[in-house]
Amino acid sequence: MTDEASPRVRAALPRGLVDRAPADIAAAEAMMVKIRAVYELYGFEAVETPFIEYTEALGKFLPDQDRPNEGVFSFKDDDEQWLSLRYDLTAPLARYVAERYEKLPKPYRSYRAGWVFRNEKPGPGRYRQFMQFDADTVGSATPAADAEICMMAADCLEALGIRRSDYVIKVNNRKVLDGVMEAIGLGGAENAARRLTVLRAIDKLDRLGPEGVRALLGAGRKDESGDFTKGAGLDAAAIERVLAYTAARAKDNAATLVALAAAVAGSPTGEAGVEDLREIAGLARAVGYGEDRVLLDPSVVRGLEYYTGPVFEAELTFETRGEDGKPIRFGSVGGGGRYDGLVARFRAEPVPATGFSIGISRLLAALRAIDSPIVAGAARPGPVVVVVLDRDRLADYQRLVATLRAAGIAAEMYLGASGLNAQLKYADRRGSLCAIIQGSNERDAPGGREVVIRDLRLGAELAKASKDRADYLELRQKAQFAVAEAAMVARVREIVARR
């Protein structure tokens, strides 16, 4: 890069951060209206926490914290206490609930949408600021709460126009996994770190396949770039047992439960975990959510460390083609699970909790790919532009604008310094349906003041049309015509109604 030694500031964003265009904002808003309606139908109510919390209150639960400030944006307050930007919406909710536990109705159901921040290496589709939309039930230990979360996640995706066969809510249970750990001698607090390594290895099954996971469970793995990731150091028998467990998914939930029961045989934790899954799948099936929607899948892990029981993953199963023609799978667009220990960090008594988080930005990309009407229909036409021909007549033009606005029609007076053609081009770029023009001819019209209305869409057609067309004159008359000022609103409404 050449440095021009300019004193000027560079207009750029730090990497991993992006601006949002009007269509993105409207689409995300349309999505959130749909999701909010589902959450409220399920009895959840809105509550929000601020973006900044005490670092200690958020805790350290992010995966792969191998960078200096461990995935979180942090800074010191004036009183030398560490503050952080929230990295998810769950940790702040735990603080919120703990702070006013006595006052809240219990179980406490709440939802919130909000931006979260990760100080991670950005990549394609991976940002340092992104939006999540969460719902959580705090104070309920029953798997019925987990089952409900799964069904609600399915309902959200369908409310967004994703077809029943195009997604699945996968369910696993950390307790089942813990049972397998116990069985291979990795139980107990002293093995927590190694368990975590095993967990993260399993989490990469989708991306690396069984062979990659096998390496990560053993000595370690060198990736394509040559970087080496240290493994969990399990022996061959333990590795096979873990891999067999991850492959326990069978033709239906009932068969998976049989396979899982075998995998955890002898471990009370594991057996309790399988019972949870049996209850979740059973309750879901009772109201019509079979394994086509709520699917038991032992390969689901979830990266966050605070999960203690059932974990969920909302996965899109369809493929689309990218611009390069290559198939794209969107994969996970949300996830969650039970985090019974998170509120207890603040309080003496245990407080069970479960929740789900939808990744809005990721889901938006997926909805775009399937041309969902929810995100496609969000764009709106631009305002009517009142052209300025005589600069000493601004008050007249301002009156025309005020008349249109008073009628509920979005309108503006052109505020730049350019001439008629540039003004019409501006209106085109704004996506305006029509422009209003008033020069001295219109002002001094014998029958009283007039305006010229130019239908910009028809005007564009006209510009392309052959003058030999039979209806050319008719088209020209419709594309631009003079009317009395008093008729302006009615004629503009006609043009708006045509589009």
Next chain:
Amino acid sequence: MTDEASPRVRAALPRGLVDRAPADIAAAEAMMVKIRAVYELYGFEAVETPFIEYTEALGKFLPDQDRPNEGVFSFKDDDEQWLSLRYDLTAPLARYVAERYEKLPKPYRSYRAGWVFRNEKPGPGRYRQFMQFDADTVGSATPAADAEICMMAADCLEALGIRRSDYVIKVNNRKVLDGVMEAIGLGGAENAARRLTVLRAIDKLDRLGPEGVRALLGAGRKDESGDFTKGAGLDAAAIERVLAYTAARAKDNAATLVALAAAVAGSPTGEAGVEDLREIAGLARAVGYGEDRVLLDPSVVRGLEYYTGPVFEAELTFETRGEDGKPIRFGSVGGGGRYDGLVARFRAEPVPATGFSIGISRLLAALRAIDSPIVAGAARPGPVVVVVLDRDRLADYQRLVATLRAAGIAAEMYLGASGLNAQLKYADRRGSLCAIIQGSNERDAPGGREVVIRDLRLGAELAKASKDRADYLELRQKAQFAVAEAAMVARVREIVARR
């Protein structure tokens, strides 16, 4: 405070940060819908920037930056570059526009709502995170753009239910002030710091009165706590000239313009500033916005340093009584102005711009005080609660819930561990309209499955009613009754419709 030496994390927020309750979220959302509609009626389109920017891109424009990190939350990125949380929405917009200036239609009109952060000493009603809702026109130098912003601000307040006599949009011009500075010998770049001190002294007119400002323009001022603020060091004649200028507001805009013209006589900058104000007031009056709504007021300064021309302040003029009976004036609920130099920080050519920012949190408090229907009507009833009597019948209860939800009625199965009475109390606390109860009697009813529907509002009335009342039995029958499962949805709808 007693320290229990507990290893537990304290559940608390850093000072100056607050959680948002459901009613606050709904009220702010209702406000933003109204404001957005006005902004769009004026031809502005949504665009958003992220929360984090390069510190350098945001610049240093906050007033009173006498604390270590100067009012802004800042932290270093991995590449050692300083990042900051945005302190307003204007500085990021300038970066946004500069980055894609060629591609944008010009003038560029956009709006955005968003949280901003100030690392300042919090106080009553003064938070370190708060929401603003801005609209800006970039690329237009004409005072018509400023006039439009003022009218739009007025329309926003009226759309929010604030009556015409209860607010005013005050307008001043930095150029007029610069003219006064020139006249007292404070022109030129070498006097920038002293001009700023004068500006800030004037800004305190409302709070300190003319005597306090007189002290700040001279040697300095000691406040009630004994803290001394150094003054601008003007001589007596200069002080009187500045104070005379701040008192130039006359009985109407025309008279104010006469007084201002006298105050800046001989200063070309000042005279140009008065012309701007004349055009703004004239255009506003032409479409019916007289000084009852758009009022020229030389005492308006605005704290932010980036303003270069007209500045605006939206002020609520009514008084309410606080809980202690003392009168409360809400004062400023928004402001803005012309910032012709902000985009130019990034670019070679000058880019004029003007905008306005509504303080959502502050305005919400004011709307609450006048019982605005926009914020009051935002609360909604809670979900129908399906009581759980027999824990081995969860699937049955889940089916009842699913039936209600399928009918579009917000509903939930009770997910806690308590008995019937506690469950009904829970439903009350959620603000539910009714509860659904099904025990073995209902399940085994001779005519087929039934449910008991309990109207919780009527139930509360019944509990308070005398048993001697003529209609007591009728009331009791209406407050709780058994119906066939198939009739549940219809009867629940009746109860919902009654409220």
